[in-house]
Amino acid sequence: MTSLGMPTVPPQQSRDLGSGVSYAFNGQHFDVPADVDIETIANTLTAPLSTIVQVTKRCDFDCSFCSEIVQMPDPTLNQLDTVRQNLAGVARVFLSGGEPLMRKDFSEVVDIFHGHHIVAVPTNATHALDHARNIAGKISYANVGFEGPRAAFKRVRGDYDKTMAGVRVLQEAGIPLALSAVVYRSTLSVLSYTVQIADVLDATKVKFILPLRKGNALNLADHEFITTEEAEATFARLKEQRAEMQWSPALRLTAWTPENEGHMIVIEPNGVARAWPVYDAPDLWENLGNVREEPISEIWKRYRFKKNHVSKYVGRSIHAVAQGV
Template identity: 25%
Template sequence: MISISKLLCGLDAESDGLRYDAADRSAEPQITERKQRRPVVVWNATKRCNLHCDHCYAGSDADCAPGELTTAEAKGLLDGLADYGVPVVLFSGGEPLLREDLPELVAYAADRGIRPVLSTNGTLLTREAAAELKAAGLKYAGVSVDGLAERNDAFRGREGAFDAAVRGIEACLDVGLKTGLRYTITEANAPDLEGVVDLLADVGVDRFCFYHLDYGGRGADIADADLPPERKREAVRTLCDLTREYHARGEEIETLLVGNYADAGYLVEYARRELGADHAERIRAYLERNGGDPAGERVADVDPVGNVHLTQFWQGHALGNVRDRPFAAIWEDEADPLLSALRDRDGRLGGRCAECRYRSICRGGSRLRALRTTGDLFAPDPQCYLREEEIAPDAATPAGRAGDAAD
């Protein structure tokens, strides 16, 4: 994740230590005092879901996957993550609220010292459910809303899903559970971006996660619905502008970009144009510490039956299963050629990535998108929207070079 609000507006957040090794410069209580040494783990607690979203990376449906982890096995997984020093576990799905033992497992994670957070479609989040999860130790709920009512409901396969998700957000806020809104942009819902951001203010949410489409699960089936790179650039520019406008009015919305590390280079370019060279270089220093695309390093996934994946989007490639070996043993075993390649990608990146001046803060972006579209793991990410004059190794750094005038 890349925080627009932190980098452009200086908004402190509880993740400053985790992401930027900047806990000592943040006024907010921190998730951790130092940059993460272990991955954040997404656990797809079930494949079962009450919706059928077009972009679902897990390919969720109405039924559980055969052989999903039992409560006891899930606690064993959490024990392994805690022993390894995993800082955060994200309970995802499917729809994790369809697991009756979710509050019990959230409490178990919290008791073992792992920060439990939730990714949900929000439609099952009643006030009672939100209160129970908060009492169990849940620290944050991210609710997915992919556009305003008409587009969201079409995207998610159920009429009324938008209104139910908004009620879920309000239920979390009513019980004091920190809540954010998650939005994945496509051709279908791009016109709703500003309306979705305005929805935040209307319901009182102060965190917005803007996701780029990754080509995993059903997301691969709608890759042709992804925005062309220039329009993606326009959308990111809009979000940067909106964030600054809200902060100028005293509304401290936390906005984050997820899933395309071309955003890192773009934020440096944006800051240089709008805020000056010194601010741009401060942003670059933060992003150097952040480390670029985290696949296979700072993010991991465990699916409903215990298979470990490079990220939640790489469901088609398993590194091992926690029923056979502890998570730590699987994650540390670089005998897997794909895992080893991802951890040694810097010198292998080809095309425009090879000499890009932002390679150290991007690291080639999504290797999954590159692989799915070209068959080459080290080809450029097709969703890189940076311009040639911006990525050239000998590009000048002061404001005013070619391409700075407009997007």
């Protein structure tokens, strides 16, 4: 019972999205039966499973891997509402950046999308105190960028202590957490610590991502980029350690293989939708249209990476271990 004497409503555990796809809120992932053909799903869908909406390009960190270094004005709330209307049919929307919580009106941004989409927020958590209470219960989870122990975090991303303080604020507000870490050759030795930290924080998953040669990452030394084979071997070791240590968070690894090319649809602050990453395209972007001007269903029709999109988001083209397994 709540303090008002009203029964609490159990949180929604899953949502049937049609076309054989469901969304598991407790694991923050899309599900399909093992015998369902991905290409059939891709051809049945009329909109993406997930899109990334950049509500700002501004950020208070200067991550050494960051691809989003070209600035542009923030969209207004009215412009974002137009984007939201034109994203009808999209299951999940990441309200991203830059650092999205730098917007003073971020809780109003969440209100625009909440109720129409499953909402998730990638963040460095440094501005969590400004918004956590107002967005709790409205977002499915916060995905916090986190490269492990303090020394590695500071070298790769920024201020460990500011992020950790923000993580505690998100936890206190009851916002579910996931962590994501960009993997360099020089950080391979700390990946197990990242999973341990995630376990202590009760994060549902840890996503490991390889950097791409764009933006700040153009300044990275060549030896920092590991091969797909090295990434797979690293994930296999982490999987063994996870079983040995009985860590709870799910593990995910995205490598940049042909099966993952162009799988993300990113909507920039000006409304331009792009497929990302497209390996032979300038800046790894492929223009798709503008979501302020036309519905995503029309953009989806001409999007050429439908199968890759679905495969990635239902876990067929990435390395994955489920939560608690």
